[in-house]
Amino acid sequence: MKNRILLSSWLILGIACTSAKTETDDWLKKGIDTAAAQLKSMTEKTRANADTILLPRSVRTTFDTAFITHQLGRAFQESEPEIPGSKTGEIRFCSTIYDWTSGFFPGSLWYMYELTGNDFFKEQAIMHTNLLNPVKTHTGTHDLGFMMFCSFGNAERLARNDTIAPILQQTADNLITRFDPNIGCIRSWDFGPWNFPVIIDNMMNLELLFHVSRQSGNPEYKRIAVTHANTTLKHHFRPDASSFHVVSYRNDGSVECRQTFQGKANESCWARGQAWALYGYTTCFRETGDTTYLDMAKNIATLIMTRVTTDDAVPFWDYDAPDLPETPRDASAAAITASAMLSLYRLTSDSKYFDYAEKILKNLSSPVYLASAGSNQGFVLKHSTGSLPHGSEIDSPLNYADYYYLESLKKYMDIRNLDYKNL
């Protein structure tokens, strides 16, 4: 009897010790190893010459006017100007460090360093992050959080030094120059016909402000972040928790119009916008403990889980796009959603968020979305969509799809207490 008890304890202990990793985790190792090989090969392409290092953004795709018109049910707007020297199938590098996506490749290198512990990725991450140092003085966009928190923010977490906190604080100081107290929002864009445009993506820049508030002890950054989140909560959402893309305000704070820029229609659900909203309000709850944000995040999560009807949970580029085999997916929206759902799981312990994120990650790690090593111009994931109405980056790899995929894998490993070395 005693032996049997000892044996069963041993068995239970044995199961407990190995339960963190299961045979079905092969997809995870495959995802990380493939991403590592892809990022390594990408670092071999980023040095243009002795003085210039480039930041990869996507792969240039062609578009067909009739196809876009059919997807939109209306005429398409206009394509982005052709980048000199960039042809279909070639890498599209950020044209300057002020491209809104410039922080994602450095950020992916940081996550790969964190996932694998391989110092090669740390050295590359430092080199590519340092390129963005001049962005700290920029005031021309709201995207400063994306650019600087994904790069320098991860640098501060993983290789802290005295220079990084001042860089992030200066960036936050510049971001809040775009805040209008009468409107209660940070202005998104300086182009276009709108009086004061705010896009749902802007919720992603608040994490930088929360962080700098905590680091500096100055509550002003957090106050602005909270005010922006509250104004957006009031004006950006429909009753089903779906989000408009663009809300423009008059100077007195009233709404001038609600529109789309990258979605199918003003009233449609642009897929990445819903993912930004989920991530943004989940972050706001984590940072403030205010359950209004948690309720919003849960409602957005329910919307996503209900309205994404594809078998693999990787959405069409817009939830209201035609349900056709040729309709482009947006793997970036799926990756952002997975990351946000994993955070929501951490905050609520509700397994439905974990299960949904796991489903997305397993599918993104399948050959349908995960590039085979040496292909896809060095990007990790295939099948994202940048801006279909502009004929831009349709069914293309995107640096932010890769970034949020790697971020999600890291969160997933942490939740399951997995170590790459034991996979």
Ligand code: GLY
């Ligand atoms: N922030 C721009 C985009 O999501 O495409």
